[in-house]
Structures are given as structure tokens and as C-alpha cells.
């Protein structure tokens with residue numbers, strides 16, 4: 001706990017509506033600074049997403065918050081406690097799904113989820129949880145025999161069976177087919193509706209856009225933007241990209257440009273496209289990369 005000035009300040013984690021509070025978090029691995037002075041708060045019942053390229057520091061931050069890794073410096077409060085000194089009671093309030101998966105015994109899905117449920121004081125019904133993650137039909141199969149995406153669903157089942165107040169998910173939908181992702185998103189929304197706070201890392205823009213109340217974009221150990229998906233999108237400041245056979249321009253007044261072009265071509269402008277920057281464009285700009293080509297799916301042609 002740190003106090004500044006003479007007036008007493010609220011100790012980190014004393015605000016019960018804040019599930020996660022981080023101030024000045026740093027993590028160094030030898031000469032590598034993985035997390036470079038992070039400040040953030042996550043409110044109860046929020047879905048909070050961390051986006052960022054490989055090596056940005058998302059996993060390191062998540063592991064520190066989940067009590068799996070020690071910070072080099074900074075103050076961290078998760079559910080009112082420093083995770084580095086967390087008790088067993090604290091652990092039972094937190095669900096953790098990290099990238100490194102557990103080594104599974106020769107148990108069936110159903111047996112595993114039942115076994116995990118016994119570690120918690122007030123677990124969900126394990127059979128309901130197996131259904132909830134869409135593994136009902138495979139519940140008798142050995143966990144080892146699952147596909148990558150099914151395995152990830154099992155990880156989520158093990159993370160939620162203890163009825164956690166806070167759920168950490170590190171890249172939870174990697175390896176999911178599109179339909180499995182959609183139903184997984186639905187599951188996360190249901191969990192949020194029952195009051196679960198969700199901390200999520202992802203590489204998928206559409207995932208953050210579809211799910212998150214707020215998104216932190218991380219780059220080289222720092223947060224470069226922290227906003228709602230709509231707030232991030234608004235950073236395009238009304239700009240649009242106008243393309244035609246012979247040129248391209250980014251402008252805040254595309255209609256005027258199209259009128260000018262129409263006058264110049266005396267009618268149809270060849271291969272005219274007008275496109276609003278997508279969340280992906282904003283993201284790529286934030287992390288210092290610009291797309292080589294505009295993806296087809298985000299291209300909007302207007303006559």
C-alpha cells in the first residue's frame with residue numbers, strides 16, 4: 001500500500017466494486033522488461049479484454065494477477081488481496097484458464113470435472129458445467145483423446161466449476177472452429193450475467209469487439225489504449241478511405257472527394273470504394289503496424 005501526500009488515500013483493493021487494481025506493475029525477466037509500469041482497474045461484472053501482439057506482456061500480466069508469477073515491482077490487488085500472498089480461500093474465488101494446460105490423468109471429462117469440483121466450497125453442478133461448455137456428448141471420453149478445441153473447452157469447464165467470482169482466460173478460443181467460438185462467447189455472456197468478472201487475453205479483434213466492456217491494447221509491456229470497443233472505433237475521427245482505379249486517399253470528407261472524382265472522370269469513377277476504418281485498422285495503428293492490404297471482408301464498395 002502506498003499513500004501520497006498528507007491526506008489518507010484509499011488503500012489499493014479497498015473499493016469492493018473493483019475486482020482488480022494494478023498500479024505501477026513491472027515484470028523483468030533478466031534484461032527483458034515484459035511489463036513496464038501498468039496501471040488499471042477492473043470493475044465487478046466486467047468483461048475486460050487485453051489485446052496485443054505476441055510478446056506484448058499479456059500472459060505475464062495475467063499470470064501475476066492469477067498468483068502464478070511474482071511481479072518485480074508495483075502494487076496489485078485482486079479481490080482485495082495481493083495474489084502473491086493469496087490464501088486457499090482466495091484461490092477458491094478465482095478461476096484460471098492459462099495457456100499451459102494441465103497434464104491430464106487417464107480420466108473421462110465427466111470424472112475430471114467432478115474431481116475439480118471437490119476442491120471448491122460451493123461448486124457448480126459438474127454435469128451442468130460439462131453441458132454448458134458443449135462437451136455433453138463426449139463426457140465419457142478420455143480427456144487425452146480430445147481435439148485441441150475440445151481440450152480448451154474442458155480447460156474452461158475446469159476453470160468455472162468452482163463458481164469463481166473472477167475468471168482469468170488466457171487466449172481461450174485458440175483452436176476453436178467458428179461455431180464453437182460463437183457458443184463460447186455466449187457462455188461468457190451468461191457467466192457475466194450471473195455476476196462473474198472476466199479477464200480475457202486474446203489475439204482476436206472480433207472477440208474483444210463482441211464480448212468486452214473494455215479493451216486494453218498492450219504493446220511492448222505498456223497499455224497504449226484503454227477504452228470500450230466503440231470508444232476505440234471512434235478514434236478513426238470520422239475518417240474514411242477512398243480508393244479508385246488510379247488513387248487512394250484518407251479523408252474526413254469522403255463525399256466531397258467522391259464528387260470531385262466524379263467531376264474529374266465525368267461520370268463513373270473506375271473501381272470506386274469508400275471504406276470506414278475498422279477496429280482492426282485502429283488496433284494496427286496503435287501497435288505500430290499498418291496493414292499491407294485492406295482485407296476483403298472489411299471492404300465496402302459504394303456506387
Ligand SMILES: Nc1ncnc2c1ncn2[C@@H]1O[C@H](COP(=O)(O)OP(=O)(O)OP(=O)(O)O)[C@@H](O)[C@H]1O
Pocket residue numbers: 029032033034052053054055056057058059060061
Ligand atoms: N519465463 C520467461 N522467461 C524469460 N522471458 C520471458 C518469460 N516469459 C515471457 N518472457 C518474455 O516476456 C515478454 C512478454 O511475454 P508474454 O508471454 O507475457 O507476452 P504475450 O503478450 O502473452 O504474448 P503471446 O501473445 O505470444 O502469448 C516477451 O518478450 C517474452 O519473450
